[in-house]
Amino acid sequence: MRRYLIEILSVSVSVAVALAGACPTPAVARPAQKALDIYFIDVEGGQATLIATPRGQAVLVDTGNPGTRDAERIMEAIRAAGVKKIDYLLITHYHGDHIGGYLELAKLVPILNYVDHGPSVESRLIDSKKAYDAATLSAPHRIVRPGDRLPVRGIEWTIVSSAGKTLEGSMLGAPGAGEANPYCADFAPKDIREGPENAQSVGSVIRYGRFRAVDLGDLLWNWEGQLACPVNLIGSVDLLLTTHHGLAWSGAPALIFGLSPRVVVMNNGTRKGADVDSFKTLYSSPGLEDLWQLHWSANASTEYNAPGRYIANLETPATTAGVIADPPPPATMGKPAADIGDPNHAPAYWIKVSAQPDGSFTVTNSRNGFSKTYGRRQS
Numbered sequence: 001m002r003r004y005l006i007e008i009l010s011v012s013v014s015v016a017v018a019l020a021g022a023c024p025t026p027a028v029a030r031p032a033q034k035a036l037d038i039y040f041i042d043v044e045g046g047q048a049t050l051i052a053t054p055r056g057q058a059v060l061v062d063t064g065n066p067g068t069r070d071a072e073r074i075m076e077a078i079r080a081a082g083v084k085k086i087d088y089l090l091i092t093h094y095h096g097d098h099i100g101g102y103l104e105l106a107k108l109v110p111i112l113n114y115v116d117h118g119p120s121v122e123s124r125l126i127d128s129k130k131a132y133d134a135a136t137l138s139a140p141h142r143i144v145r146p147g148d149r150l151p152v153r154g155i156e157w158t159i160v161s162s163a164g165k166t167l168e169g170s171m172l173g174a175p176g177a178g179e180a181n182p183y184c185a186d187f188a189p190k191d192i193r194e195g196p197e198n199a200q201s202v203g204s205v206i207r208y209g210r211f212r213a214v215d216l217g218d219l220l221w222n223w224e225g226q227l228a229c230p231v232n233l234i235g236s237v238d239l240l241l242t243t244h245h246g247l248a249w250s251g252a253p254a255l256i257f258g259l260s261p262r263v264v265v266m267n268n269g270t271r272k273g274a275d276v277d278s279f280k281t282l283y284s285s286p287g288l289e290d291l292w293q294l295h296w297s298a299n300a301s302t303e304y305n306a307p308g309r310y311i312a313n314l315e316t317p318a319t320t321a322g323v324i325a326d327p328p329p330p331a332t333m334g335k336p337a338a339d340i341g342d343p344n345h346a347p348a349y350w351i352k353v354s355a356q357p358d359g360s361f362t363v364t365n366s367r368n369g370f371s372k373t374y375g376r377r378q379s
């Protein structure tokens, strides 16, 4: 099998300035390094993530659900970030909670480049997918494979899964990558037969200097295992977006423990994702400092939800009290959970991450302004 290594070039430039004998000059404040900003947008348990790069480009990963609601929520983040165009629209896969908002969003903002895994493996195509296919006929369109790089300026964007394939070699130079993963002894494949598009998900590792984040879309458990076992191909990261909204069809402990994220953002809805087993895994992940959630989860009731200040969108007191007094049955595989709360609530709040090239980053909840800075990783 052909194996390849992904060479990671350090973008940090070390400048040694020798001014021996120079006259003392007043200290000139250096402008603060521009941040990499990531907006995790509430699309009620789908995905829409806006990445505004330090060099003025924008990448949008997925477009939320069909209709105008999620397209408008994405536009709010686009305006807040000062973005005028989407340089790259990356669609992880073609389920309605990921590509659904495309039809309406494309009317609102220019999209320059399209990135995806290639043809769908499912026959049912929603209107947004048909419109997307039509757009890719006349705009730059790139089908990516593991190991590819997106040419986004100022950051390093590596594809680690796509079209049912995963990396064949480890990410050279990444901390912990290429090492035997001690958590693989307990990894066992799951028999998951539904939603084959999920396993096609385009997964990405995004690096800005020492800061690393990972987003695997809805990649399923067994494919996560390929990235984690027996060798940890990605290494450790600072930030993880939960795979598949925190559903237990994904979120393999061997992957999460191997990535050892400092912060996890869960892109769940009130009843979508956020399985109790996923919370248990995250809370036992070595090195986890905080879990942030896009929504309070009725599945987790009071036992597992993060503290309120880490949750972007809450339910009304009456809804929350009802769930606590009479907990709904837990979501089960293949069985949609009943709706609770108001999915069209306005405003909808996002979680924003601002990362610096030294690896430090700040997470902010736009609902309450609560913000926490995570200093550069010690190791």
Ligand SMILES: [Zn+2]
Binding pocket: 045, 046, 047, 095, 097, 098, 218, 244, 245
């Ligand atoms: Zn999904």
